[in-house]
Amino acid sequence: QKMLDANDEMARHNRLLFKEKNVFVINIMSSPGSGKTTLLEKTLGRIQPDINCGIIVGDICTKNDAERILKTGAPAIQINTDAFGGECHLSAGSIEKAASDFNLEEMDLLIVENVGNLVCPAEFDIGEDVRVVVLSVTEGEDKPLKYPLMFRESSLALLNKIDLLPYLDYDIGLTKKYITRINAEMPVIEISSKTLEGFDQWIEWLKNRIIQKK
Amino acid sequence: QKMLDANDEMARHNRLLFKEKNVFVINIMSSPGSGKTTLLEKTLGRIQPDINCGIIVGDICTKNDAERILKTGAPAIQINTDAFGGECHLSAGSIEKAASDFNLEEMDLLIVENVGNLVCPAEFDIGEDVRVVVLSVTEGEDKPLKYPLMFRESSLALLNKIDLLPYLDYDIGLTKKYITRINAEMPVIEISSKTLEGFDQWIEWLKNRIIQKK
Numbered sequence: 340q341k342m343l344d345a346n347d348e349m350a351r352h353n354r355l356l357f358k359e360k361n362v363f364v365i366n367i368m369s370s371p372g373s374g375k376t377t378l379l380e381k382t383l384g385r386i387q388p389d390i391n392c393g394i395i396v397g398d399i400c401t402k403n404d405a406e407r408i409l410k411t412g413a414p415a416i417q418i419n420t421d422a423f424g425g426e427c428h429l430s431a432g433s434i435e436k437a438a439s440d441f442n443l444e445e446m447d448l449l450i451v452e453n454v455g456n457l458v459c460p461a462e463f464d465i466g467e468d469v470r471v472v473v474l475s476v477t478e479g480e481d482k483p484l485k486y487p488l489m490f491r492e493s494s495l496a497l498l499n500k501i502d503l504l505p506y507l508d509y510d511i512g513l514t515k516k517y518i519t520r521i522n523a524e525m526p527v528i529e530i531s532s533k534t535l536e537g538f539d540q541w542i543e544w545l546k547n548r549i550i551q552k553k
Numbered sequence: 554q555k556m557l558d559a560n561d562e563m564a565r566h567n568r569l570l571f572k573e574k575n576v577f578v579i580n581i582m583s584s585p586g587s588g589k590t591t592l593l594e595k596t597l598g599r600i601q602p603d604i605n606c607g608i609i610v611g612d613i614c615t616k617n618d619a620e621r622i623l624k625t626g627a628p629a630i631q632i633n634t635d636a637f638g639g640e641c642h643l644s645a646g647s648i649e650k651a652a653s654d655f656n657l658e659e660m661d662l663l664i665v666e667n668v669g670n671l672v673c674p675a676e677f678d679i680g681e682d683v684r685v686v687v688l689s690v691t692e693g694e695d696k697p698l699k700y701p702l703m704f705r706e707s708s709l710a711l712l713n714k715i716d717l718l719p720y721l722d723y724d725i726g727l728t729k730k731y732i733t734r735i736n737a738e739m740p741v742i743e744i745s746s747k748t749l750e751g752f753d754q755w756i757e758w759l760k761n762r763i764i765q766k767k
């Protein structure tokens with residue numbers, strides 16, 4: 340409990356800073372390998388340079404994801420939690436430290452790719468404006484029911500890898516029904532980070548939210 | 554730290570009990586939706602009644618997985634961690650409690666399907682004989698590098714959903730190279746829980762381990 344209180348305190352500090360600097364902050368979460376980094380690679384390709392972006396990526400170890408993002412030209416910082424105990428989520432303190440390396444004055448959008456985990460990241464506020472949960476259609480229909488906190492706390496659900504639908508025994512309508520049961524207000528967008536199906540809707544949602552904050 | 558010490562104490566207790574009752578215990582772990590329950594459904598169909606089995610399934614919430622397993626005729630107990638704080642892993646204490654509902658005298662094999670999470674379950678000994686990590690080929694090649702503890706502590710890696718390989722930009726050789734980098738001794742078996750490719754190898758590995766313990 341003490342850990343969450345200290346974290347909430349720091350999250351409040353971050354949120355004030357991001358508001359002052361007029362930066363819209365998104366916390367992207369999913370299971371390992373649902374496609375968060377691929378989504379970012381393809382999204383950054385379409386919104387830069389109109390939107391000035393910065394990316395913070397969290398993993399237990401490796402710099403793989405930040406290296407992939409840097410290739411898009413966006414500034415990216417990798418946080419490795421194994422340097423301080425191997426936590427399975429990003430804390431507000433680690434975001435505060437990483438964000439201080441960015442020039443927030445110029446930035447419109449800060450995206451945090453959290454550690455691949457559908458449980459603990461949902462419990463830690465990092466000072467974000469919204470949370471986006473990515474769910475791959477390869478993971479089965481029942482994840483919203485099994486990991487309700489993640490879906491309840493998110494503002495958007497992206498159902499990714501829909502290019503694989505023809506090869507799966509999977510009912511996307513059932514997943515959406517389960518999402519509605521957990522969070523009836525949350526919009527759901529079907530996308531493929533491979534074929535870019537659904538990206539127009541996703542980018543429009545993103546731009547509308549950035550404009551709303553300004 | 555205190556939590557792990559108390560847990561290790563209980564794990565030692567469990568391990569003595571399982572040795573006394575001559576039950577071989579496997580702890581199966583993976584990301585959410587890698588196919589653990591489907592693997593169990595298809596495996597139990599092939600090894601019962603020659604091998605007397607019991608299953609313990611862990612999830613934050615829902616009884617879905619135990620209900621699926623019960624349809625195979627095997628006794629299955631569902632542990633929901635939301636009843637005691639929503640832990641993202643199974644502890645040795647929760648296994649001790651669930652196992653007490655089984656008739657261990659008659660049992661050859663106890664399989665524990667852990668909570669879908671590549672991080673915390675690897676840190677908690679539950680008194681098992683071996684750990685099996687299931688990795689879906691839809692999750693990308695780099696998970697062994699990003700979640701090394703899970704792969705280092707396992708005795709077998711099952712690369713699942715190989716029926717989807719023709720539709721993925723995925724290099725299974727690269728994944729195996731990464732696994733070898735983290736745990737050179739660990740065998741890797743490619744399987745599909747849909748087409749049952751690779752199941753002969755998996756079932757043989759399983760039977761050999763049960764016989765070794767007897």
Ligand SMILES: Nc1nc2c(ncn2[C@@H]2O[C@H](COP(=O)(O)OP(=O)(O)OP(=O)(O)O)[C@@H](O)[C@H]2O)c(=O)[nH]1
Binds near residue numbers: 369374404532721722
């Ligand atoms: N077919 C298909 N594959 C995808 C799609 N998006 C991502 N992938 C693949 O899914 C695998 C994992 O993608 P990543 O983008 O690394 O996933 P991630 O969520 O960032 O993974 P972690 O950071 O390790 O949690 C890779 O093999 C990608 O090529 C998609 O829309 N369709």
Ligand SMILES: Nc1nc2c(ncn2[C@@H]2O[C@H](COP(=O)(O)OP(=O)(O)OP(=O)(O)O)[C@@H](O)[C@H]2O)c(=O)[nH]1
Binds near residue numbers: 589747748
């Ligand atoms: N194509 C294909 N799909 C599979 C295979 N194994 C499982 N699936 C699908 O993958 C999804 C998830 O399977 P589950 O068995 O529920 O996965 P799980 O690891 O038990 O999930 P959690 O318990 O929630 O962590 C379902 O839609 C299954 O049909 C496979 O070998 N091939």
Ligand SMILES: [Mg+2]
Binds near residue numbers: 375376404452
């Ligand atoms: Mg990633």
Ligand SMILES: [Mg+2]
Binds near residue numbers: 589590591618666
């Ligand atoms: Mg399952």
Ligand SMILES: [Zn+2]
Binds near residue numbers: 673
């Ligand atoms: Zn955690």
Ligand SMILES: [Zn+2]
Binds near residue numbers: 642672
């Ligand atoms: Zn945990």
